[in-house]
Amino acid sequence: MRKNTIPDHVAWTDALHAGTLPAPSSPLIPPKRGFPVSEFQDRLARAQRLMTEAGLDALLITTEAEFRYFTGFLSQFWQSPTRPWFLLVPAVGRPTAVVPGIGYPPVAETWIDDIRSWTSPQPEDEGVSLLAETMREILGGRARVGVPMGPETTLRMPLADYDRLRGLLQGFSFHDATDVVKSLRMVKSEAEIEKIAHTCRIASDVFDLIPGIATAGQPLIEIFRAVKIELLKRGADDVPYLVGAAAPGGYDNVISPPGNRPLTAGDVLMIDTGTVYDGYFCDFDRNYSIGTADRAAAHGYATLFEATNAALDIARPGATSGDLFRAMQKVIVDNGYACGNVGRLGHGLGMQLTEWPSHTNTDETILVPGMVLTLEPSLDMKPGQGMVHEENFVLRENGPQLLSRRAPEQLPEVH
């Protein structure tokens, strides 16, 4: 095992040498909510350049993250599946929102000035004819329309309505625009990074409290409840993702809600959170040994820590997601393990808990400054007994800057 060269709060010389800038240690001042209009103007200008390169006349947006990306409209109302929301982003000009009546007042508070709405719900014509009319008015009789259709995308409108829309728009053609939205969203602005960093700071502070929260005998569900409350108290807006596991020596199910089983000496406890501030996620976990860690668990943990270091060492503009994967995988395999069932060793992060790219052997996305990424090495000590470790960083010109406060080098023990 290599020595930890990643500092918590101070910039060590060897950390700078390794290019791993320290995590922010400023006092917890929440970044301003929302964005200046210039942020949306920049996003639009970037989108329009990419659309022109791709030969698209417009993007048709139906999903929460993309609608918010271009408009700034933030709402939990997307929980309701009843009504579709549409945004038309033309290759030239400003976006037009076509939204249900309930959405008019909040969208009118954003920078969007062309808003059309229909009385909704109205399943017999749920915005479809209004959208088609709007598209004809703005784009004319023929247009190449981009709709995200590729990996990690969905269409948030009923399939039958999408078919009806296409039927109403003879002369229009629909093309996959995944690369456009992916290119835009993968690289974060400083204002976005600040929000993610803030969320990471809140979660880092709460993880530091866990040795005082998680004690043997307590049901896991109560520990998770206490963690969630602490995250909110410290300024998180929401905790849409708080999962984990506790099992003797390691765990294999990393995505389930906590059960009533009491935490037991010998367990490895893992808590993973996607906490949100102003619509931006952190996504990292921490592991704890309940009582003295056994050798296997300690070695598994140390391997994951070393794998993370290996990825931080090579995370530079020009490296790829695949490079990060292979750096981590090599450490895991060299230490005698197989990678866990997560299927990747980290991913993008931002308005969603997980975003493109994926650190897998086949994802050759080239890393550029402004990308916010997780490193999430996992391994199986034996079948059904695994461990996963995660950190968040933003890539800078000279290397990674940690956003999560680095986990301890050795598996922390809760006594």
Place this chain on the structure above:
Amino acid sequence: MRKNTIPDHVAWTDALHAGTLPAPSSPLIPPKRGFPVSEFQDRLARAQRLMTEAGLDALLITTEAEFRYFTGFLSQFWQSPTRPWFLLVPAVGRPTAVVPGIGYPPVAETWIDDIRSWTSPQPEDEGVSLLAETMREILGGRARVGVPMGPETTLRMPLADYDRLRGLLQGFSFHDATDVVKSLRMVKSEAEIEKIAHTCRIASDVFDLIPGIATAGQPLIEIFRAVKIELLKRGADDVPYLVGAAAPGGYDNVISPPGNRPLTAGDVLMIDTGTVYDGYFCDFDRNYSIGTADRAAAHGYATLFEATNAALDIARPGATSGDLFRAMQKVIVDNGYACGNVGRLGHGLGMQLTEWPSHTNTDETILVPGMVLTLEPSLDMKPGQGMVHEENFVLRENGPQLLSRRAPEQLPEVH
């Protein structure tokens, strides 16, 4: 205004006469988590009857609520858009899950015994060929496959992968199965009702505390944070939806997160929550006048209360969603108002914050016992100054049983 005939905790004679059974007042004992296998067997049997009637050989499920409905798999991991999850529900036989590797351990803990998984993420073939092979193996060379394509549904897989799947399944045809899933999910089992009732009890208790939490001068965001923490402390698993507004004399934006504006005397404060216990939502709101209510706000509130009574009076098996709408609308219009911009006056409720049906003039869904519904009359006192009121109930043979503890008859004042 009519007198309130709806009791809080006791069964009044006139309430029974009106068929409005009292809200549960039992002590707060959380229902057992999960469901017995018999619940899933019943759901499958009902689904298979409906599929046979509709001439479908199988349902292809991709969405969280439907996957959970048939399997019991509950996870916040659906937050990650990277990986699709598939469930094949055949018209004869047991369901087969086709899930990413990370999903194998938790799905293996459900009653599903046929689980296939692929190493994911793998965007070049994200489960599509495995799903196609599985469908051919189970359904043979030709089959009529039901996919929800209608109102309130989406397909949770990339469009391009759906097209590829259809290309791989020559001989298969794909048909809208919205009516099948809608018929199933609209009518709740007693075990489901118990979970919703429990969530409603928790939220009712917390709403009772709001006069002590919401005081003039406090920023709205801090009030909402305190409410969220209180909901968690009292046993809620999550608060995915907590929205509202506070504005002088009434509000018009009912779906936005709270801002930093301090609560001010003369405001009407509305807090609306979709709180969750074991995967089941409540969805109701409460209004409060900060300081003495002005006449217009008090009259608007009383009208909404009376509109709710009008709907409770006629909520019987055999009535329709449209009947509920018209009963509420009549009271609103007779009192000199227009309905608000919500577009409907209530809806279904369960595994999602909102479900079919919608109380609109054109939704003629026939109400049957076991449906859990909201009544959500809204009105505008003047443009931009509105109010919305909401209650939750389950329909019984003899009428509605309130699940939310009824709001006070008069707009409560916080002094």
